[in-house]
Amino acid sequence: MIKCITFDLDDTLWAIEPVIVEAEKKFYSWLKKNYPIVTENFDILSLRQLMRKTASDNPDIKHNLTEVRIKGYTYIKDLYKLPDDMPLRSYEYFMKYRNKVTLYDGAEITLTELKKKYMIGTITNGNASLEKIGIKKFFDFEVKAADVGFMKPSPKIFGAALKRANCKPSEMVHIGDSYDKDIIGAKSVNMNYIWLNHKKSEYLDIEKNNIISSISEVPKLLYDW
Secondary structure, three states: OOOEEEEOOEOOOEOOHHHHHHHHHHHHHHHHHHOHHHHHHOOHHHHHHHHHHHHHHOOOOOOOHHHHHHHHHHHHHHHHOOOOOHHHHHHHHHHHHHOOOOEOOOHHHHHHHHHOOOEEEEEEOOOOOHHHHOOHHHOOEEEEHHHHOOOOOOHHHHHHHHHHHOOOHHHEEEEEOOHHHHHHHHHHOOOEEEEEOOOOOOOOOOOHHHEEOOHHHHHHHHHHO
16 A cells, blocks of 8 residues: 655656756846856856766765755856855855746646645755745655765665655655656665656556656556556
């Protein structure tokens, strides 16, 4: 019997790319006003590339997107001898818009329905704030890569979720959009899974009754199980 459901966040409950694009635009305008020397030397794309390089160059913190972003901004601060508070100010401004997400159609109704019957948690590699987004009320716990020290698909982050829920793998189901991160990770600890397959990809090791194209399909799928 399923007792607990865990959700991935980005691209499972909302589309992340338009959120990041808008956050980068707002942040770049803010930089231009507050630290113009940065925008004289970086465009939006090169700032994004800097964050990726910071993560790859620092494998000890790559699981913590907050630390990666602050470290990237610290590099810029040191490069142009900016004030010490520049990295934190920059991070906080970027995150203000990173947390302005639009839930997929049916997501809030689905969470409301599931909350009546199941324990609900998250397993995420990201650093979104459920509280700032306004959906914390639906969740009993959060498991973040930044806290566990390992990113999906590591069995350790899924194991941490099992421990938080105090459930056996057979009593939990993880829902996510990424085959490589969510499905492989759930399978690694024998956890049930539901794949939100936006791109209609095909993998031979996934049963059709474990695949959905909309988050609204989750309650019926669980009922059919």
